[in-house]
Every structure is written in structure tokens, then in C-alpha cells.
Amino acid sequence: MKRTLYEVMRLKRICQMIAATCLGSFILVIFYFQIIQRNPFMIDSCRKGSRKALQELYNPAQMELSGSADLHQARRDQLWNVCQMYNASSHRRQVLTPGDLKHLVVDEDHELIYCYVPKVACTNWKRIMMVLTGRGKYSNPMEIPSNEAHLSSNLKTMNQYSIAEINHRLKNYLKFLFVREPFERLISAYRNKFTLKYNSSFHKRFGTRIVRRYRKNATDDALLNGDDVKFKEFAEYLVDPATQREGQLNEHWETVHQLCHPCHIHYDLVGKYETLEEDANYILRLVGVGDYLHFPSYTKSTRTTDAMTAKFFSNISSKQQIQLYQLYKFDFLLFNYSTPSYIQMD
Numbered sequence: 493m494k495r496t497l498y499e500v501m502r503l504k505r506i507c508q509m510i511a512a513t514c515l516g517s518f519i520l521v522i523f524y525f526q527i528i529q530r531n532p533f534m535i536d537s538c539r540k541g542s543r544k545a546l547q548e549l550y551n552p553a554q555m556e557l558s559g560s561a562d563l564h565q566a567r568r569d570q571l572w573n574v575c576q577m578y579n580a581s582s583h584r585r586q587v588l589t590p591g592d593l594k595h596l597v598v599d600e601d602h603e604l605i606y607c608y609v610p611k612v613a614c615t616n617w618k619r620i621m622m623v624l625t626g627r628g629k630y631s632n633p634m635e636i637p638s639n640e641a642h643l644s645s646n647l648k649t650m651n652q653y654s655i656a657e658i659n660h661r662l663k664n665y666l667k668f669l670f671v672r673e674p675f676e677r678l679i680s681a682y683r684n685k686f687t688l689k690y691n692s693s694f695h696k697r698f699g700t701r702i703v704r705r706y707r708k709n710a711t712d713d714a715l716l717n718g719d720d721v722k723f724k725e726f727a728e729y730l731v732d733p734a735t736q737r738e739g740q741l742n743e744h745w746e747t748v749h750q751l752c753h754p755c756h757i758h759y760d761l762v763g764k765y766e767t768l769e770e771d772a773n774y775i776l777r778l779v780g781v782g783d784y785l786h787f788p789s790y791t792k793s794t795r796t797t798d799a800m801t802a803k804f805f806s807n808i809s810s811k812q813q814i815q816l817y818q819l820y821k822f823d824f825l826l827f828n829y830s831t832p833s834y835i836q837m838d
């Protein structure tokens with residue numbers, strides 16, 4: 493008897509959860525249509541107090557940085573045109589769920605949203621976000637150890653808010669992301685996760701699986717450690733339909749399109765890795781902290797370059813090159829990167 497009662501309670505709980513989820517999706521549908529129907533850049537731009545950064549961005553006449561404002565307008569237009577051309581703002585999934593927003597880092601104090609893309613200076617941006625949200629706890633971003641910057645508990649992400657709070661923030665905060673040439677980002681991820689020996693967690697999680705699936709005559713050692721994955725094998729793994737069926741790719745090689753949903757969320761600023769410091773400091777000035785907070789200069793000598801990327805791609809077949817291009821094509825188009833010259837489209 494007791495047991496049945498427990499079962500009933502459990503069923504009731506499940507029903508409540510389903511109802512809540514459905515309601516949540518419904519509200520997100522509404523929020524989606526709101527975003528699409530209103531131009532988020534024009535909305536009541538005179539409200540007092542808030543959205544200083546947005547106001548400055550969309551009133552470039554008041555700023556000496558109007559050249560940068562024009563550049564970012566051109567990037568937004570380009571992005572939006574591609575979204576429309578490919579019906580991307582309506583195709584596939586029309587509705588975002590809070591789970592889709594876990595890469596959006598929120599800074600309530602400065603009304604700022606940063607969508608982080610791994611391998612695009614994201615550690616330094618997380619450090620900056622920690623300084624911005626730390627209320628004086630940190631002053632120098634470089635004093636924050638990188639492993640601390642990646643602790644999820646140190647920054648608040650959008651999926652932790654209620655639907656109403658999400659809608660409000662998406663509508664009123666300054667939203668930005670940083671992108672990078674897609675293949676350079678991919679090679680950077682490959683080098684970082686598969687060719688370095690110091691951290692074996694990716695070798696175990698992905699390396700062993702890749703060796704098992706794509707290497708004939710793999711040694712027992714390779715099968716056990718997965719620490720010598722060739723780029724060719726990694727490429728095979730990426731374009732394998734079985735990989736697609738397993739769900740989202742790991743964030744280090746997932747497309748920006750899938751991580752940040754730039755056709756659904758209208759980012760105010762698209763920063764580029766190629767002009768990292770310039771774009772980053774422009775954003776910090778817009779936010780009003782440019783006087784005392786600067787983006788850390790990048791001097792990493794191991795940085796993945798275009799020439800290095802070309803070398804890795806020269807090692808895989810033309811067919812694989814084209815398959816990889818297809819996989820990342822949308823990122824190339826959305827962010828105006830031209831097809832690399834080393835790709836053999838024959």
C-alpha cells in the first residue's frame with residue numbers, strides 16, 4: 493500500500509516536471525518570436541540608468557570610436573544576411589532552451605553577456621569576466637590561475653536563470669562573442685587536446701575511442717592510452733555520421749553556430765581573434781571600464797597559425813578536407829572567413 497502511494501506521488505512529480513518543462517518551452521517560443529520581431533538594437537533606447545554600453549554602441553556619433561562602431565555594424569549585417577540566406581534563424585531548431593545557453597556568461601553589474609568559445613582566447617575572457625563580476629575581489633586578470641577561470645562556479649551562466657530573467661537579459665544586456673578562423677580553431681583544439689602529453693583526460697575520453705574506431709592494427713598501448721591520435725584519425729572521427737548521431741560535439745571542436753546560436757541571439761559585437769586586443773579593448777571601453785581594465789596582451793609562442801593549419805590539412809585527403817569544410821562551413825560564412833587556399837576543391 494505504502495509502496496503504491498509512493499509510486500503515485502512519483503508519477504505526480506514526473507507529471508509536474510513535464511508540465512513545467514512544457515510551460516518553459518512555450519515561454520521560450522514567445523521569447524524567440526520577440527527577438528525575431530523586434531529589432532533588439534532599436535528598442536527604447538532612452539530608458540534611463542541601464543544599458544549604457546548599448547546606448548553608446550548604437551549612438552556612435554557621441555563617441556570618438558565611430559570607426560569601430562561601423563566595423564561592428566558591418567559584421568552584424570554580414571552575420572544577419574547569412575542567417576537569412578540560409579533560413580538559419582528559422583530552420584532546424586526554432587526554439588532555444590535554457591540548456592542551449594550554458595555558454596553565455598552573465599555579468600549583471602555591467603549588463604554584459606559573453607558567449608565563450610573555447611580556443612578563442614576564452615580563458616582570458618573568463619578572467620576578465622571574473623574581474624568584472626568580482627566586485628573588487630580581483631583587479632589584475634592575469635593573477636587568476638587558468639584552472640580557476642574555468643571553474644564553473646566562478647561565473648554565472650544564462651542557463652541558471654528563470655525564463656523571465658533570461659528574456660530580460662537577452663533583450664537588455666550588451667551581448668558579444670569572439671570567433672576565429674574555423675580551421676585554425678580546430679587545429680588549435682587538436683594540438684591542445686591530443687598532441688600534448690600533460691593532460692590525459694581527453695586522451696582517455698576521446699583518444700581511446702578514436703584509435704579503436706579508426707586505426708587498423710592499433711597497438712594495445714595506443715588502445716589503452718589514446719595519446720597518439722593522428723590528425724587524420726581525428727578528422728575521420730569528426731566527419732563520421734556516427735559521431736553526429738552521438739549528439740553535440742565536445743565544446744572545443746563544436747561549431748560556434750551550435751555553441752552560441754548567433755542566428756537566434758542577436759549579438760551586439762562579434763569580436764575576432766585576428767584583431768583580439770583591438771576588439772576586446774573596444775568592448776571594455778564601451779562597458780565603461782577601459783580606463784583601468786585592459787585585455788591581456790597575447791604573446792603565446794605556441795599559438796596555432798594559418799601556416800601550421802595548412803600543414804596539418806596537407807596531411808589529409810582532399811575528400812576529408814572537403815568534408816571538414818562542410819562541417820564548419822556555416823562558421824566560415826557567418827563570420828566572413830574565406831575558404832582556405834590550401835583546400836583542394838576538385
Ligand SMILES: *[C@@H]1O[C@H](CO)[C@@H](O)[C@H](O)[C@H]1NC(C)=O
Pocket residue numbers: 566567570828830
Ligand atoms: C568580409 O571579407 C571580405 C574579404 O576578406 C572583406 O573585404 C569584407 O570587408 C568583409 N566584410 C565584413 C563585414 O567584415
Ligand SMILES: *[C@@H]1O[C@H](CO)[C@@H](O)[C@H](O)[C@H]1NC(C)=O
Pocket residue numbers: 577578579
Ligand atoms: C527559405 O524560406 C523561404 C520561405 O520560407 C523558402 O521559399 C526558401 O526556399 C527557403 N530557402 C532555403 C535555402 O531553404
Ligand SMILES: *[C@@H]1O[C@H](CO)[C@@H](O)[C@H](O)[C@H]1NC(C)=O
Pocket residue numbers: 690691692693694
Ligand atoms: C585535465 O583536463 C580536465 C578537463 O579539461 C581538467 O578537469 C583537469 O583538471 C586537467 N588536469 C590537469 C592535470 O591539468
Ligand SMILES: *[C@@H]1O[C@H](CO)[C@@H](O)[C@H](O)[C@H]1NC(C)=O
Pocket residue numbers: 708709
Ligand atoms: C595489420 O597487421 C597485419 C599482420 O601483422 C598485416 O599483414 C597488415 O598489413 C596490417 N595492416 C595495416 C593496415 O597496417
Ligand SMILES: *[C@@H]1O[C@H](CO)[C@@H](O)[C@H](O)[C@H]1NC(C)=O
Pocket residue numbers: 723803804807
Ligand atoms: C603528416 O603525416 C606524417 C606521416 O603520418 C607525420 O609523420 C607528420 O608528423 C604529419 N604532419 C603533420 C603536420 O601532421
